[in-house]
Amino acid sequence: MTTRVALVTGALGGIGTTICQELAKAGHKVVAADLPGLQHKDAWVAEQKAAGFDFYVAEANVAEYDSCKAMVEKVEKDIGPVDILVNNAGITRDKFFPKMDRAMWDAVISTNLTSLFNVTHTISPKMAERGWGRIINISSLNGVRGQAGQINYSAAKAGCLGFTKALALELVEKGVTVNAVAPGYIATKMVMAIRDDIRENIRNSIPMKRFGKPEEIGALCVYLASDLAGFITGATININGGMHMC
Ligand code: NAD
DSSP: OOOOEEEEETTTSHHHHHHHHHHHHTTOEEEEEEOTTOTTHHHHHHHHHHTTOOOEEEEOOTTOHHHHHHHHHHHHHHTOOOSEEEEOOOOOOOOOGGGOOHHHHHHHHIIIIIHHHHHHTTTHHHHHHHTOEEEEEEOOHHHHHOOTTOHHHHHHHHHHHHHHHHHHHHTTTTTEEEEEEEEOOBOOHHHHTSOHHHHHHHHHHSTTSSOBOHHHHHHHHHHHTSGGGTTOOSOEEEESTTSSOO
């Protein structure tokens, strides 16, 4: 298969790490991008090296346009143009609406939605010029169906689906596909750290009675990034153990 440059944002997180690993196993050169100045970055890089993964590490705050532009320019200079982009970085700031303040709204919208503009804007026109590209946006079950206590997150992740469909249409004749992945509950460290009884209730509410594996998200990204997925664009792929079907 063709080796391509794949940039993954939020790469040091639970799902991002596995997406990087699966893309590398599929033969791609992986750029692992995350926030500047993360304390655990060196340990993460060492852990990945020990597991046999030699990622190029890039830094940007996805909530800031100039930071993303500078990162992309550096990556292009050091490694080459980005062929596959996985917009994975995301945060939550949960509270029921009356208690949600404007800072919680702004943080989630800028990190989970405006970030799609910030990161993709310098990458997608060049993909179109070269006539090949894959953009994969990580949305969420809670963006597809809505979730109480997550007005900001649900709005941002639903916005991600609109962004995906509209950009897919703009690029539809350019060899660039744009798709969204909407995971349900995935067994990342964060989910596994939820109090046992609460976690057990969540698990029981999933028709398959289990959490998703990060590898299952990674494998889906590898497929969507492949040549064979070239006829899929503007799609939202639900990956949630049967919790929500549409
Ligand atoms: P995580 O918290 O483990 O990782 C998120 C990563 O994003 C972190 O490494 C963090 O440093 C990075 N990040 C946060 N703000 C950033 C910023 N401003 N700029 C650059 N990087 C930033 O989360 P995760 O569980 O791995 O989630 C990854 C994606 O999957 C997110 O978009 C999340 O909303 C989505 N998702 C997760 C689940 C789940 O069950 N874990 C379910 C549905 C959707």
